[in-house]
Amino acid sequence: MASLTENFLAQLAARRHALVMGVLNVTPDSFSDRRRFATVDDAVAEGRAMRQAGAAVLDVGGESTRPGAAPVTPDEECRRVLPVIEPLADAPVSIDTRHGTVARAALVAGACMVNDVSGGSDPDLLAATAEARAALVLMHMSGTPETMQDAPRYDDVVGEVESFLLERMERAVAAGVARDRILLDPGIGFGKSQDHNLALLAATPRLAAHGFPILLGVSRKSLLGSITGRPVDQRVPASIAAAALGAHAGAAVVRVHDVAESLDAVRVAAAWRSALIE
């Protein structure tokens, strides 16, 4: 039987449009997700609804990476995510964590992908991913969530993020993760000013040219608030526009809160893009 990782990678390879990753944050606070799940059952039901709406993978996270957020212990992260992952592990689930111990436990619970906003900083996370032959998302972040928005500075944001991602990709490969299981993410909103975020979004085709699938997470983020002047609960239209534009620019996966709407957006983008290519 093909593993769920292989199922997800096959969907990625055969995609006719960008895949949609549904965000399932089981945290008391997060950047942009105002949903609160009273019980594990509520979170699982939301995960199933996102799948029904067309999510190719669910990204379950138990640590808020909101700017200024305080870290939680790996034990607390496990306590939040494992009961949600287990019942959803009949289809692809990604664990959003920076910690090897959490990744390891989530993979045992049935996750098939590790989404690491620290770009593989914990060698144990890379080892756990390699042992499980899971897929791996390496994201760029400058600093930590506690400090990342304190005056972010780059001389050449696109070049620096690109070099970081390629260096971390080589580190993951050296740790045993197969090259064709790695996705890269410029980390929109993670230690970047508005100009930095926009430069990185505009550079999506350049980042994609390295041959690794690019994942973009823009949904409901403060970048969209700055552009539109809207609070987080009014950013759905801007998020859908960003999903369409990201997919049109060559992103392979969009990480979103609004799955059905984003799926329509990436389908429009794919049709538009294929008309340009043909």
Ligand code: PMM
């Ligand atoms: N953004 C958030 C959390 N995890 N993972 C990846 N790969 N890319 C992202 O952009 C990303 C992420 C923070 O957003 P949320 O609070 O809305 O989940």
